[in-house]
Every structure is written in C-alpha cells, then in structure tokens.
Amino acid sequence: MILVQDQLMDQSELHIGMEDRGYQFGDGIYEVIRIYKGHFFGIEEHLTRLERSAKELQMSLPYSIDLLKQRLIELAEVNSIHDGQVYLQITRGVAERTHHFPDNQKSMLVGYTKEAPRPLQKLRNGISVITTEDIRWLRCDIKSLNLLGNVLSKQKAKDAGCDEAILIREGTVTEGSSSNVFIVKDGVVKTHPANNFILNGITRNVLLHLAHEAGVEVVENTFDQSELMNADEVFISSTTMEITPVVSINDKTVSNGLPGAITQLLQAKFEQQIEKIQAV
Numbered sequence: 220m221i222l223v224q225d226q227l228m229d230q231s232e233l234h235i236g237m238e239d240r241g242y243q244f245g246d247g248i249y250e251v252i253r254i255y256k257g258h259f260f261g262i263e264e265h266l267t268r269l270e271r272s273a274k275e276l277q278m279s280l281p282y283s284i285d286l287l288k289q290r291l292i293e294l295a296e297v298n299s300i301h302d303g304q305v306y307l308q309i310t311r312g313v314a315e316r317t318h319h320f321p322d323n324q325k326s327m328l329v330g331y332t333k334e335a336p337r338p339l340q341k342l343r344n345g346i347s348v349i350t351t352e353d354i355r356w357l358r359c360d361i362k363s364l365n366l367l368g369n370v371l372s373k374q375k376a377k378d379a380g381c382d383e384a385i386l387i388r389e390g391t392v393t394e395g396s397s398s399n400v401f402i403v404k405d406g407v408v409k410t411h412p413a414n415n416f417i418l419n420g421i422t423r424n425v426l427l428h429l430a431h432e433a434g435v436e437v438v439e440n441t442f443d444q445s446e447l448m449n450a451d452e453v454f455i456s457s458t459t460m461e462i463t464p465v466v467s468i469n470d471k472t473v474s475n476g477l478p479g480a481i482t483q484l485l486q487a488k489f490e491q492q493i494e495k496i497q498a499v
C-alpha cells in the first residue's frame with residue numbers, strides 16, 4: 220500500500236498528472252524517515268522540517284502534521300515494515316505549465332515505504348569519498364525535489380568507485396551530496412553551521428546532542444578542504460547512513476584508514492538510541 224493525499228491505497232490506483240509541477244519543475248518537497256523495529260525514528264523532527272520547507276517555498280501543507288504522522292504510522296504498519304524507511308513527497312500539484320505559482324494550488328502528496336537494512340558493513344569499515352565543487356543553488360536548507368547538483372555529485376562519486384561526494388563551495392566544505400560532513404581535530408568535532416548552504420540534517424542534530432551529552436566538544440564553524448584532508452577523523456551523517464566513518468578522501472587515507480575513536484564513540488551513542496526503541 221502507498222499513501223496518496225490522505226488515503227492509503229494500492230499503488231495501481233496512483234495517477235500522477237502530466238503537468239504535475241513536481242514532475243515538470245521539481246516544485247515540491249520531501250522527507251526520508253527511518254523506521255527501526257517497526258517504529259519511526261525522529262518523525263516529529265522530520266515533519267517539522269517538512270513544514271519549514273513548505274513555508275520557505277510558500278507552499279501550504281495539504282494536511283495537518285498530526286494527520287500526516289498518523290497516516291505514515293498506518294502506512295508502515297499495513298506494510299509490516301520492520302527496518303526500513305518511508306519516502307514522503309508533496310508537490311505543488313497539477314497546473315497548466317507556467318513558471319509562476321498557479322492561482323489554485325492543489326498539492327499532490329505521495330508516501331511509500333520500503334524495507335532497508337542498516338548499512339552495517341559501511342558503519343563498521345567506513346567509506347571512501349571524493350571532493351567536488353558544490354554547484355547547487357543558495358537554498359540548500361530547503362529539502363526540495365530539485366536535486367540535480369546532488370545527483371551529478373553522487374554520480375561523480377560512483378564513477379570514482381566511492382560512496383559519497385563531499386561538496387566544496389569557494390574552498391569551504393559544505394556537506395555531502397546526501398549527508399552532513401564532520402571532521403575531528405585534536406578531539407574537537409567541527410561541522411558547517413546550519414545556514415542556507417547545507418541541509419540541517421535530523422541525524423546531524425541527534426549527533427550534536429549526543430556529542431554534547433558525552434562531553435565531546437563540537438563547533439559549528441566552516442572549515443576548508445585542507446582542514447578536511449588533514450583531519451584526525453572524518454565522518455558523515457544521514458537518516459540512511461547514520462554515522463558513517465570516512466576512511467579515504469580522493470584516494471588519500473584518512474588518519475590510518477580505520478574509523479576513529481570519537482567517530483566510534485558517537486556511533487555507539489547513536490546505537491544506544493536505536494536500542495532504546497521497543498521491538499514490535
């Protein structure tokens with residue numbers, strides 16, 4: 220079953236209009252929310268961010284956050300998702316094709332689930348990444364469907380046999396193509412401040428909180444490519460990748476090529492959050 224507007228239905232019943240603005244302009248927003256042991260992780264935070272993205276794009280959400288939450292829970296339940304995720308997107312809907320907003324907006328909401336195991340091997344061994352120029356627009360804080368800059372960067376990483384592309388804007392490390400980026404130097408964690416140049420990740424915020432609790436110093440400051448290359452530890456965070464160590468950048472080994480101590484500490488704290496979730 221999938222969620223269409225506020226109803227659960229069979230996928231075969233879904234019809235997307237040819238002139239849906241999501242399809243033609245990428246005019247819409249989305250969220251990816253993790254499900255562990257049948258329970259959503261951070262659903263409130265994701266829906267709050269969805270609300271913010273809508274506001275920033277002057278879109279009104281078609282349903283209340285409470286109703287959306289209820290429907291997503293029903294969707295995950297009806298599909299018996301154990302470890303997986305839900306993808307939710309809302310577009311500005313169908314209207315005669317013209318760039319400006321249509322006078323009568325009828326948003327289109329679609330949500331679907333999939334089973335997705337945790338990326339245990341990558342969490343344990345780390346990943347290789349490349350760096351590439353951040354060619355995206357200046358509102359990366361909005362989780363919009365417009366992802367071509369991210370798509371092209373991720374493809375570059377894939378072509379290089381890597382898992383992620385770390386984006387550099389005018390010398391400054393912003394984030395990954397689908398993740399936030401952190402470095403550790405002399406025991407201090409550093410990550411780009413949450414402004415218009417990055418998506419303020421839900422996992423990023425969980426992680427900052429856990430670091431604070433663990434007494435690990437974190438600074439939300441910009442850093443450049445040479446700091447990245449000379450860091451003691453590097454890791455990325457996202458809903459699907461959790462806290463993943465980076466062990467190689469542009470074929471150069473980070474530290475000794477193994478996940479660092481602070482990365483592992485934060486991973487363990489994150490793991491505890493997952494363990495707290497009751498199995499169903």
Ligand code: PLP
Nearest residue numbers: 397398399418420421422457458
């Ligand atoms: N930055 C970008 C560009 C992303 O696409 C994502 C997630 O997809 C993130 C950061 C991490 O955000 P979250 O932790 O909310 O998944």
